[in-house]
Amino acid sequence: MPPVIAENLDIVISRIHAAATAAGRQPKDVHLLAVSKNCSSDTIRKAVVAGQQSFGENYVKEALEKMTELANTTYNENTQKRLIWHFIGPLQTNKTKLVATNFDWVHSVDRLKTAERLSLQRPAYLPPLQVCLQVNISGETSKSGTMPEDVQILAKTVASLPNIQLRGLMTIPKATTDPIAQRCEFATLRMLYERLNTYGLALDTLSMGMSHDLETAIAEGATIVRVGTAIFGARN
Ligand SMILES: *Cc1c(COP(=O)(O)O)cnc(C)c1O
Numbered sequence: 001m002p003p004v005i006a007e008n009l010d011i012v013i014s015r016i017h018a019a020a021t022a023a024g025r026q027p028k029d030v031h032l033l034a035v036s037k038n039c040s041s042d043t044i045r046k047a048v049v050a051g052q053q054s055f056g057e058n059y060v061k062e063a064l065e066k067m068t069e070l071a072n073t074t075y076n077e078n079t080q081k082r083l084i085w086h087f088i089g090p091l092q093t094n095k096t097k098l099v100a101t102n103f104d105w106v107h108s109v110d111r112l113k114t115a116e117r118l119s120l121q122r123p124a125y126l127p128p129l130q131v132c133l134q135v136n137i138s139g140e141t142s143k144s145g146t147m148p149e150d151v152q153i154l155a156k157t158v159a160s161l162p163n164i165q166l167r168g169l170m171t172i173p174k175a176t177t178d179p180i181a182q183r184c185e186f187a188t189l190r191m192l193y194e195r196l197n198t199y200g201l202a203l204d205t206l207s208m209g210m211s212h213d214l215e216t217a218i219a220e221g222a223t224i225v226r227v228g229t230a231i232f233g234a235r236n
Contacts, residue, residue: 004233005046008232009051009052011230012227012231015230016032018215019215019218030224034227035210036055036066036228037059043232044066045073053083055086059089060087085105087103087106087108088226091108104130107224109134110134111146115164118163119164128163129165132168133169134170135169135171135189145171145172166201168205169203169205173186183216183220186216186217190206190220193221204223206220206223206224207222208222209225212229212230
């Protein structure tokens with residue numbers, strides 16, 4: 001049933017509009033990243049036809065297969081605008097080169113070593129790789145992300161590397177049904193982001209909010225929401 005993805009996208013875009021408006025923000029300042037992990041190229045193509053340009057992927061090998069299959073798919077046939085790919089999954093050192101050569105954005109940088117490799121490996125013929133630092137706000141030891149107290153020094157160093165451009169911060173909050181606890185994590189990320197900007201970094205991106213919590217994230221300043229399930233359905 002092809003219309004489902006188009007309808008789901010409409011619903012998500014309406015939710016973004018409503019949440020931005022309720023927060024006194026411009027809807028156009030919140031970018032929708034469609035998280036297409038586990039989705040086929042055909043499914044992604046349906047989202048493209050419905051107007052979606054940016055896609056987020058978690059697994060390098062899976063993403064590269066789909067990029068190849070979708071290489072001739074343009075988002076807008078008049079302007080030949082191509083799809084934009086964001087890497088949002090845990091990034092192993094041995095995969096940095098593939099990410100540096102094939103993606104436009106990386107949201108999950110949490111160590112200097114990873115950033116240095118991406119910087120070295122980003123081909124000169126491409127624009128700088130757009131980078132967010134992933135922050136572990138909840139402090140759960142099982143989770144990736146740099147600790148809040150280490151963000152400042154990491155951000156300053158990463159911002160000085162060539163071939164990559166530090167754009168902002170990303171977080172995945174603790175799984176909780178407590179809306180206040182959830183909102184606190186987003187608020188903390190926003191505070192860290194604002195503090196970095198007062199120290200002279202020109203960051204413009206807060207990557208936070210997913211299918212179930214995008215409204216809360218937008219209320220706290222999210223500029224990119226990463227939405228999978230609400231667009232493509234439950235993953236198996
Ligand atoms: C899978 C994933 C998402 C999307 O989550 P949904 O709940 O399906 O919207 C967002 N961000 C990251 C980092 C993910 O891995």
